[in-house]
Amino acid sequence: EEVAQPLVYTFVTDHYEVRAANKNISGKIVIPATYNDGENGEHNVVIPDDSSSSNGAFYKCSNITELVISDGITSIGKYAFYGCDSIIRVTIGENVSKIGSDAFYSCYKLTEVINKSSSLNISLDGSSYSDGDIGYYAHRIITDESQKGTFEDIKGVTYYKYDNEMVAVGPAGDKNQFTELTLEQDTTAIKKYAFRDCDSLIRVTIGENVSKIGSSAFSSCYKLTEVIDKSSLVDKEYSYAHRVITDESQKGTFEDIKGVTYYKYDNEKVAVGDRDRNFTITLEQDTTVIKQYSFAYCRGLTGELIIPNGVKIIGIEAFMDTTINGELIIPQSVTKVGNSAFFVTKITSLIVGAETIGNSAFYQCEELESVVLQDTVKNLERCAFGYCPKLTSIDLKQVETIGYAVFGDGTPLTEVTIPSSVKSLAGGLFPNCRTLKKVIYNAENISELTVGDYNYIYGLCYNSGSAEEGIEVIIGDNVKIIPKYFLGGYYSYGHKPSENVTSIVIGSSVTTVGEDAFYGLKKLSSVTVKSSAVYKMLTGTGSKVCGGLLGYIDSGEMVKVLKSIVDDTEANPMPSYLKNNFTQSEDDADQEYYIFTRK
Numbered sequence: 182e183e184v185a186q187p188l189v190y191t192f193v194t195d196h197y198e199v200r201a202a203n204k205n206i207s208g209k210i211v212i213p214a215t216y217n218d219g220e221n222g223e224h225n226v227v228i229p230d231d232s233s234s235s236n237g238a239f240y241k242c243s244n245i246t247e248l249v250i251s252d253g254i255t256s257i258g259k260y261a262f263y264g265c266d267s268i269i270r271v272t273i274g275e276n277v278s279k280i281g282s283d284a285f286y287s288c289y290k291l292t293e294v295i296n297k298s299s300s301l302n303i304s305l306d307g308s309s310y311s312d313g314d315i316g317y318y319a320h321r322i323i324t325d326e327s328q329k330g331t332f333e334d335i336k337g338v339t340y341y342k343y344d345n346e347m348v349a350v351g352p353a354g355d356k357n358q359f360t361e362l363t364l365e366q367d368t369t370a371i372k373k374y375a376f377r378d379c380d381s382l383i384r385v386t387i388g389e390n391v392s393k394i395g396s397s398a399f400s401s402c403y404k405l406t407e408v409i410d411k412s413s414l415v416d417k418e419y420s421y422a423h424r425v426i427t428d429e430s431q432k433g434t435f436e437d438i439k440g441v442t443y444y445k446y447d448n449e450k451v452a453v454g455d456r457d458r459n460f461t462i463t464l465e466q467d468t469t470v471i472k473q474y475s476f477a478y479c480r481g482l483t484g485e486l487i488i489p490n491g492v493k494i495i496g497i498e499a500f501m502d503t504t505i506n507g508e509l510i511i512p513q514s515v516t517k518v519g520n521s522a523f524f525v526t527k528i529t530s531l532i533v534g535a536e537t538i539g540n541s542a543f544y545q546c547e548e549l550e551s552v553v554l555q556d557t558v559k560n561l562e563r564c565a566f567g568y569c570p571k572l573t574s575i576d577l578k579q580v581e582t583i584g585y586a587v588f589g590d591g592t593p594l595t596e597v598t599i600p601s602s603v604k605s606l607a608g609g610l611f612p613n614c615r616t617l618k619k620v621i622y623n624a625e626n627i628s629e630l631t632v633g634d635y636n637y638i639y640g641l642c643y644n645s646g647s648a649e650e651g652i653e654v655i656i657g658d659n660v661k662i663i664p665k666y667f668l669g670g671y672y673s674y675g676h677k678p679s680e681n682v683t684s685i686v687i688g689s690s691v692t693t694v695g696e697d698a699f700y701g702l703k704k705l706s707s708v709t710v711k712s713s714a715v716y717k718m719l720t721g722t723g724s725k726v727c728g729g730l731l732g733y734i735d736s737g738e739m740v741k742v743l744k745s746i747v748d749d750t751e752a753n754p755m756p757s758y759l760k761n762n763f764t765q766s767e768d769d770a771d772q773e774y775y776i777f778t779r780k
Contacts, residue, residue, distance in 0.1 A: 188212075192221045198229045200238040207244035214253025214274070230258040230281050237263040237284075250274045252297070257284050257313060266290060269332055269339065269350060271315065273298055284313030289374040291318040292341045292350050295326055320348055320372045320395070335365055341372070348372050357381040364388055371398045380404065383435060383442065383453060385422075387412055394418065403474040406444045406453050407433060423451055423472045423496075439463055444472070454499075455479070462505070464489055473497040473519060480504050486528075490514055495522050497539070502526070506548070511535050513557045518542045520562070533558060538565045540584070547571070554578045561587045563607070563633070568592060573616075581605070585633030586612050599624050601659060607631045608670055609639030609677070617646045623657040629665040629695065640670035640701070642679035651683030651704060658688040658711065662695070663728060669700025676701050683707065685730075687715050689743075694718060698728030705733045709741040709774065713753050716746050720756045731758075734779050741774040 187202035188210075197216045217223040228250075231237050237260030239245065245265050250257060252274040259281030262268065270293045271285070278300035285291060294315055296303055303316040316322065321343065323329065330343030334353035341348040348370045352358060356379045363386040364371070373395025376382065384407045385399070391412040398418065399405055405421045409429055419425055423444065426432060433446030435453070441462065442453040452468050454475030461484040462476070468489050473496030476482065485507035486500070492512065497519040506527035511518060513534030520539040523546060530551040531543065537560040543549060544564050550571045556579045563584035566572060569592045577583075577600050585607040588594055593616040599606065603624040608631075611617050620642060633639050646652035656663060668685075670677030678701025685699070689711040699705070708730060710716050718727035719740070734740060740763065746753050747765075763777035 190216050190218060190226070192218060192224070193227075196225045196227045198238075199226050200229075201240075201242050204242055205244060206239075206242055207246070209247040209249070210239075210245050211249040212251055212254060214251045214276075226254060228254065228256065228258045228261050231260045234260045234263045234283060234286070237261050240264055241266075243267050246270075248272070250277060252276055255279070257281060259284060259313075260286070261313075262288060264288075269293065269341070270295070270329070271319075272326070273301065275299070277301060280313035280315060282313060285315045285318060286313075288314070288318050289377055290339070290351050290372075291315070292320045292332075292348065292372055293330060293343075294319045294322045295329060296322055296324055297326075318374065320350075320370070338362070338364070340365065340368070346370060349375055351375040351377075352379065360384070362386070364391070366390065369393070371395055373397055374400065377401055383407070383444070384432075385409070386429070389413070403477060404442070404453055406435075406451065406472060407446075421474055423453075423470070438465060441465075443468070462486060464492075467491065469493055471495045471499045473499060474501075475499050476503055477501040478503070485509070488512060488515070495519055495535075498522060498524065500526055508532075513555065536560065538562060540564055541567065544568055544590075554580065560584075563587065564589055566592055577603075583607060583610065585609050585631075585639070588614060591615070595619070597621070601625055601657070603627070605631060606641075606664070607633050607639075608641050608666065609633045609637075609643045610641060611645035612639075612643060614645040615647050617642065617652055618650060619653045619655070621655045621657065623660060625660050626662055627664045628662055628693075630667065630670075635672070637672040637677055638666045638670055639677040640666065640668045640679035642668060642682055643670055643677045645679070646681035648681055648704065652679065652681050653684040653686070654679075654682055655686040656688045656691060659690055660688050661690050662693045663687070663691055663698045665695030665698065666700075667695060667698040667728070668702060669697040669724075669729065671697060671700075678702060680704065685709070687712055691715050694728040694730070696728065697724050699730045699732070700724050700728070702729075702733050706735075706738040707741070708734065708739075710746070711743050713746045713749075716742055716753055717756065720758045722758075736779050738779050740777040740779075742777065744768075744773060744775055747775050 189200050189202045190197040216226050239262045241264035247270045249272045256279040261284045264287045266289050268288050269290050272295040275297040277298045303312045305322050333340050339350040339353045346369045347367045350372050360381050361384045366388045370393040375398045378401045382402045383404050386409040389411040402421045406423045408419050408422045408425045436443050444451040449469045451470040453472050466489045477498045482503045486505045490512040495518045498521045501521050501524045508530045509528045511533040515535035517537040518535045521541045523543050525545045527548050529548045532553045534555040534557045540562045541564040544567045549569045552575050560582040564586050568590035579602045582605040589612040591613045595616050596619040598621040601623040668679040682702050683704050684707040686709040691712040692714045722732040766776040
């Protein structure tokens with residue numbers, strides 16, 4: 182039965198704008214086509230556009246469950262029903278020809294749309310920017326009211342039934358009412374976003390009749406640990422779960438110990454977390470895994486965190502944005518520190534033995550002053566130590582893989598050595614690191630840098646150092662190959678060079694210089710050559726001639742070459758370009774190098 186709702190109508194020139202009287206309006210809302218306030222006469226009703234989401238006509242009216250836009254209304258304004266996250270059915274009148282952007286944004290439970298308008302071609306699962314998001318959130322769109330389904334609440338879950346389908350829509354009431362969820366046996370689909378933000382959910386059982394699971398159906402279910410999935414679906418999205426099984430006999434057990442929930446199965450003991458209380462975390466000594474997202478945003482955590490020896494994995498965002506502080510020791514038993522695992526924490530010093538440090542694992546750790554990488558650390562993924570404003574030095578020990586912007590966004594390093602152990606290296610290691618003054622490069626056989634953002638290859642020192650002090654790059658004596666795009670960078674429309682490099686030393690073993698290795702080094706004023714092979718390459722300024730090394734050496738600037746190389750004229754005849762365009766210094770017995778000054 183339709184009940185009169187507290188709507189507010191404001192007369193504007195020749196129509197009425199309708200809005201919610203307050204955020205508590207509930208149930209079924211019918212927006213009429215016309216209204217008469219008794220003073221201005223009967224006029225059309227308009228659902229207005231608004232300049233911001235928080236001003237939307239029905240912004241975050243979270244108790245509305247059904248909405249009817251009457252025949253005669255021609256448009257639904259921008260942001261109108263933004264955040265109305267309990268709406269399950271919307272009926273759109275036959276005269277509606279436009280739905281404003283974000284009109285139904287965050288209407289996560291929206292399931293059925295009855296579209297009576299021939300002017301609107303709403304696409305199911307369409308982009309989140311079309312038709313005010315209505316098709317993006319909906320599960321079913323129909324044009325005939327006689328086809329509409331029914332909604333039923335069963336054991337705390339709302340289900341939508343039509344034809345032979347039974348769709349799990351989401352919690353009927355409080356999102357945190359259950360820790361374990363077993364869907365009805367007849368369930369055929371789980372709607373997108375159905376159980377989003379169900380923070381207390383640790384186990385879900387999905388029956389064999391489920392043929393579709395919508396995107397983000399269990400997103401932000403931080404404690405979700407075990408999914409018992411009996412369906413035959415191949416494509417599944419359980420990004421927050423630790424374990425997915427098909428047989429109930431394999432399921433694990435949960436136990437709360439000293440404020441932390443643990444999940445046990447086989448020989449594993451997984452710390453699941455607790456995000457809602459203030460406590461000092463003490464993990465059990467036999468913990469083997471710290472689940473992804475387990476303690477994320479738990480700002481009540483206090484004191485130092487001790488990772489027991491025996492932990493194998495620290496999951497994605499496990500301690501993200503928490504208040505743990507002091508020293509952190511990550512033992513060698515850990516194979517990977519997950520992406521953003523300690524993002525925005527208060528740790529001050531770090532000793533780490535994990536094989537892999539994931540993307541942004543320690544990003545924005547603003548108090549971090551000391552990092553010790555043990556020899557077991559092999560892989561640093563992108564932005565691992567980005568924006569650590571107190572971290573001024575680091576020894577990369579035996580690292581083998583270094584990703585893009587590992588020390589990006591202003592981590593104030595002054596000198597970095599790329600060790601000989603490195604086998605894969607991304608350009609752009611230090612974006613916005615304005616303190617960088619020296620890079621020592623000892624990786625021996627890398628032929629080309631790997632890509633960074635936007636599929637670009639950035640020069641190694643791209644967007645780092647200062648124009649005033651410059652950067653010195655020393656290529657070690659054991660290095661055989663200077664990679665393609667080493668300092669010059671490359672992308673489809675040009676280059677991303679290391680623009681503040683002023684000095685380069687090329688080691689004695691270099692035999693190969695990659696294309697554009699030194700492209701765009703406009704501040705380069707000093708080159709030191711210790712390799713006879715490179716000396717022979719100094720035949721011009723093109724980007725393919727010794728990687729463009731001489732392309733930016735201007736009048737008065739110099740190239741230094743070991744005397745022993747220049748003096749061996751039989752093995753190393755002087756390149757004509759060097760002879761014709763540079764002035765060679767007089768022999769000085771006390772000097773190790775000849776200096777060639779650009780004419």
